[in-house]
Amino acid sequence: MGFEVMTMSDAAAARVRAIVENSAPGTKGIRVGIKKGGCAGMEYTIDLVTEPNPRDDRVEKDGAAVWIDPAAVLYLLGTEMGFETTTLRSGFTFHNPNQTSACGCGESVELKAADLAELARQRESATA
Numbered sequence: 001m002g003f004e005v006m007t008m009s010d011a012a013a014a015r016v017r018a019i020v021e022n023s024a025p026g027t028k029g030i031r032v033g034i035k036k037g038g039c040a041g042m043e044y045t046i047d048l049v050t051e052p053n054p055r056d057d058r059v060e061k062d063g064a065a066v067w068i069d070p071a072a073v074l075y076l077l078g079t080e081m082g083f084e085t086t087t088l089r090s091g092f093t094f095h096n097p098n099q100t101s102a103c104g105c106g107e108s109v110e111l112k113a114a115d116l117a118e119l120a121r122q123r124e125s126a127t128a
Contacts, residue, residue, distance in 0.1 A: 029065030
């Protein structure tokens with residue numbers, strides 16, 4: 001069994017379902033990726049999915065489907081995607097163990113690739 005790339009909180013799953021319900025017919029979920037940008041170097045991207053890319057990883061919770069861009073997988077391993085609403089904003093959050101820093105405004109992050117050997121050791125410890 002492989003690693004689960006990412007998990008979703010109940011709030012994130014509910015928000016993904018709401019986005020799909022309020023989008024054009026044929027929308028199946030969202031796609032998460034990363035791109036270079038912002039003052040910290042990288043930004044998370046979120047796009048609607050109407051036609052999934054067969055190379056994308058797929059995460060599902062309670063009927064909410066999220067596809068993950070293959071170029072982002074090593075940066076997102078172990079991440080929990082959440083959703084929060086505060087007084088000033090609402091949006092998806094990413095609790096990412098591969099994040100090394102973030103800019104002051106919170107719009108961009110610095111990410112390192114996941115350490116696959118360490119993930120394998122953690123997995124072996126958990127199943128022992």
